Amino acid sequence: MKTEEASSSSATPNGDGGRRRKKNKANQKVPFYKLFSFADRLDVILMIVGTLSAIGNGMSQPLMTLIFGKLINTFGSGDPSHIVKEVSKDRA
Incomplete structure (x- = not known):
């Protein structure tokens, strides 16, 4: 032993x-560039989709803040009969 x-x-x-x-x-x-040297076509597509999804996710909160701010401004306009008309108005 x-x-x-x-x-x-x-x-x-x-x-x-x-x-x-x-x-x-x-x-x-x-090195950073070596990480992507073995990526095939599917990997590149998935990275692009992930990047675009991350951008969309990041833009959603500021957009909702703008929409919610316009909604709050409508409620603060003062005329209660005018509120329903303004909230349901199409803002395209």
């Missing part, structure tokens, strides 16, 4: 069993 331990610890100078080599491999960094 001691001979096995001695042979395994002598395989690497520090006796860590190759852990340092695995750690160095995990710490290697890849």
Whole structure:
């Protein structure tokens, strides 16, 4: 049993069993452009769809703020009979 331990610890100078080599491999960094070098056509399409969806998601809150602001301004106009007509008016 001691001979096995001695042979395994002598395989690497520090006796860590190759852990340092695995750690160095995990710490290697890849340049940003290399991330996309293996992308195929489907990956590119999915990235474009994701980007457009993220833009749409980001624009939704400011647009809803504008619409809600116009709605609140309509309620603040003062004339209650005029409110229903203004809220249901088509603003295209």
